[in-house]
Amino acid sequence: MQDLREWLEEAYEPSFRTACLILHNRADAEEAVQEAFLRAWRFRSAMPEGEGLRPWLYRVLVNTCCSRLRKERPLRAGRVADGWEALEALPGAGPSPEAVAAGGDVARLVGEALADLPEHLRVTVVLRYWSGLSEREIATAIRRRPGTVKSRLHEARRLLADDPRLGALAQDFAEGGT
Amino acid sequence: MIDERHLTKLMEQAARAYQVPEGGPAAVLEAAGVEVERRPTETPRSPRRTDRRPRWIAAAAAVVVLFLGAVVVNVGTGRGGETMRLSDQAGPAPRPQGRSLATGGTDSSDQQFNSGLDEDAGSPLAPTGLQAESRAASPARPTSAAGAAPGAGGDVASAAQAPAPDALARVVKTATVDIEVGRGRFSAALDRLSALAVGRGGFVTQTETSESGDAPSGTVTLRIPAGGFDEAVSEVRRLGKVQSASSRGQDVTARYSDLEARLRALGATRDQILTVLSKANAVGDILAVQERLNSVQVQIEQLQGQQKLLDDQTTFGTLAVRLAEPGAGGGLNRGAERSGLAGAWDDARDGFVGGVEAIVAGSGTALILLLSLGALALAARGAWVLARRRLV
Numbered sequence: 262m263q264d265l266r267e268w269l270e271e272a273y274e275p276s277f278r279t280a281c282l283i284l285h286n287r288a289d290a291e292e293a294v295q296e297a298f299l300r301a302w303r304f305r306s307a308m309p310e311g312e313g314l315r316p317w318l319y320r321v322l323v324n325t326c327c328s329r330l331r332k333e334r335p336l337r338a339g340r341v342a343d344g345w346e347a348l349e350a351l352p353g354a355g356p357s358p359e360a361v362a363a364g365g366d367v368a369r370l371v372g373e374a375l376a377d378l379p380e381h382l383r384v385t386v387v388l389r390y391w392s393g394l395s396e397r398e399i400a401t402a403i404r405r406r407p408g409t410v411k412s413r414l415h416e417a418r419r420l421l422a423d424d425p426r427l428g429a430l431a432q433d434f435a436e437g438g439t
Numbered sequence: 440m441i442d443e444r445h446l447t448k449l450m451e452q453a454a455r456a457y458q459v460p461e462g463g464p465a466a467v468l469e470a471a472g473v474e475v476e477r478r479p480t481e482t483p484r485s486p487r488r489t490d491r492r493p494r495w496i497a498a499a500a501a502v503v504v505l506f507l508g509a510v511v512v513n514v515g516t517g518r519g520g521e522t523m524r525l526s527d528q529a530g531p532a533p534r535p536q537g538r539s540l541a542t543g544g545t546d547s548s549d550q551q552f553n554s555g556l557d558e559d560a561g562s563p564l565a566p567t568g569l570q571a572e573s574r575a576a577s578p579a580r581p582t583s584a585a586g587a588a589p590g591a592g593g594d595v596a597s598a599a600q601a602p603a604p605d606a607l608a609r610v611v612k613t614a615t616v617d618i619e620v621g622r623g624r625f626s627a628a629l630d631r632l633s634a635l636a637v638g639r640g641g642f643v644t645q646t647e648t649s650e651s652g653d654a655p656s657g658t659v660t661l662r663i664p665a666g667g668f669d670e671a672v673s674e675v676r677r678l679g680k681v682q683s684a685s686s687r688g689q690d691v692t693a694r695y696s697d698l699e700a701r702l703r704a705l706g707a708t709r710d711q712i713l714t715v716l717s718k719a720n721a722v723g724d725i726l727a728v729q730e731r732l733n734s735v736q737v738q739i740e741q742l743q744g745q746q747k748l749l750d751d752q753t754t755f756g757t758l759a760v761r762l763a764e765p766g767a768g769g770g771l772n773r774g775a776e777r778s779g780l781a782g783a784w785d786d787a788r789d790g791f792v793g794g795v796e797a798i799v800a801g802s803g804t805a806l807i808l809l810l811s812l813g814a815l816a817l818a819a820r821g822a823w824v825l826a827r828r829r830l831v
Contacts, residue, residue, distance in 0.1 A: 277459050277460070278459070279454070281454065282457075292704050367453065367456075371450065372456075386446075390443070421441050
């Protein structure tokens with residue numbers, strides 16, 4: 262295993278963004294990524310070599326994020342009515358204002374659509390379309406069969422296609438051809 | 440169905456919108472520095488208790504070990520005894536320094552960490568900053584006790600400042616000693632106990648005395664600095680004839696480390712919330728952030744409270760001494776003296792031994808031993824396989 266500093270330089274940013282997409286919260290993502298790196302570093306002697314390394318690392322990250330989601334779920338559910346959402350919308354909680362300004366509403370809409378997906382679908386779709394893992398790698402990362410991954414991706418894409426927030430974006434994309 | 444190329448592009452835009460924290464990698468490095476220092480050997484172990492992992496195997500192993508221990512004690516002491524007499528075993532036998540001190544009833548997670556800590560114990564590491572700070576902040580209650588215990592052999596300053604037996608492990612030590620003193624020597628023994636506690640830098644937390652006929656008896660609970668706890672127990676045993684004794688050490692290092700980590704994480708969260716608060720302008724935003732800040736602050740204070748409690752419990756061991764003159768209240772192990780921690784411990788011990796006795800009487804000691812050993816081996820193998828397979 263390479264030095265932790267080099268490893269962080271290489272992997273921190275994509276891991277952080279992956280966690281952001283799963284957790285939809287920067288602060289939570291930062292904590293989750295830190296915990297994941299520490300956990301992976303602690304068990305570095307058990308890291309698989311070669312092709313197995315990448316899904317192994319994502320498995321650690323996903324497990325950490327899911328643990329945090331399960332831990333935070335009651336808290337979030339109980340606070341939606343009294344200001345949690347307002348906090349989520351504050352600077353520092355979601356995408357930065359500069360980035361939102363640069364990317365228009367796309368980031369916000371995609372983030373919200375992802376957040377509305379069930380956890381197991383969200384994780385799968387983020388690993389596939391942001392992290393770029395293959396279906397087999399995702400299967401290793403989430404400890405499910407490749408067939409399950411395939412069906413989850415299909416279901417996630419169906420739900421996202423039905424999401425009105427992404428509908429307009431899809432139309433723009435089709436018209437722009439980009 | 441949404442197009443895959445389109446979805447990839449959208450996902451990338453959404454992901455890029457999140458600003459990567461500048462200090463994120465540095466924070467990981469800082470935290471990992473602690474981890475690396477604490478665990479120089481790269482032995483894969485079970486993750487902390489925060490991990491989602493089936494724990495039944497570890498729990499089953501712990502139950503089997505407890506069961507086995509009880510059977511062995513039962514066989515050694517014979518059935519039908521009213522109390523589990525350990526006077527020959529629980530003496531001041533030197534405990535291996537730096538090794539696991541979980542001699543009784545520790546939970547499985549503590550056991551797991553004991554093994555890891557054992558590996559670390561030999562490393563020349565100073566405590567972490569937080570540990571050092573908390574140790575320094577440990578209550579120095581007996582500051583007025585200097586010179587108060589002539590002959591007790593204790594130097595308050597040295598007792599308070601002396602390092603714990605193992606500078607890394609945090610162990611909650613408790614012991615119970617039942618002593619029969621000679622006629623007319625009860626009061627003197629009580630005084631000696633107080634002097635002993637004070638002289639070693641400890642203090643007396645509870646004293647209960649009663650008198651049945653002309654024979655008094657009573658219970659004294661002492662808090663003794665962990666560094667001199669075993670010596671204090673030895674000294675107490677010399678006060679009279681030891682009727683029974685038990686001691687226990689529970690390693691809470693893992694729990695303490697967890698608290699430290701959670702406090703660090705919450706501290707970072709609080710800092711971030713404060714940053715957000717400084718940028719918020721709208722009243723609604725400020726209120727929402729303030730609420731989140733309060734919530735985090737409450738969690739921090741709760742964890743700090745737990746940390747202080749652990750600090751206290753590991754800085755001072757608890758020694759319950761039951762004293763009685765011959766003929767007092769029907770003996771030392773009867774209900775009259777059972778109160779507080781000592782009473783609870785006795786009740787638990789009696790109930791456990793009683794239950795085990797019933798099982799052993801019905802099934803046979805040899806069979807139980809064999810089954811227990813087999814189950815223990817299976818559980819250990821299963822835990823090992825799971826640990827390898829589901830490391831994270």
